Amino acid sequence: MSDQAIGIDGLVNRFRRTEALRGLSLRVPRGSVCGFLGRNGAGKTTTIKILMGMLRSDAGAARVLGLDVEDPEEWPCASESDSSARTRNCTPT
Numbered sequence: 373m374s375d376q377a378i379g380i381d382g383l384v385n386r387f388r389r390t391e392a393l394r395g396l397s398l399r400v401p402r403g404s405v406c407g408f409l410g411r412n413g414a415g416k417t418t419t420i421k422i423l424m425g426m427l428r429s430d431a432g433a434a435r436v437l438g439l440d441v442e443d444p445e446e447w448p449c450a451s452e453s454d455s456s457a458r459t460r461n462c463t464p465t
Contacts, residue, residue: 381397383419384396396415429442
């Protein structure tokens, strides 16, 4: 079990020519409280959507409670034969 609630390494996301995230790295330890503040357009919503599995990143890695957010097969609600966890609104628990 990971000691981190959230782990982000070099996250990159682009919308056409706009770079929403440029190499974001972040650690939030389990049991801590973290505020996520920034200007409009700073990439807050994009980051949260990636962490929730609603949006794929272009590069980098993100984990929530030790589970890879871009690999639904790791999520507890996904069975071995079910790769549709993302479409069933199944998020890491």
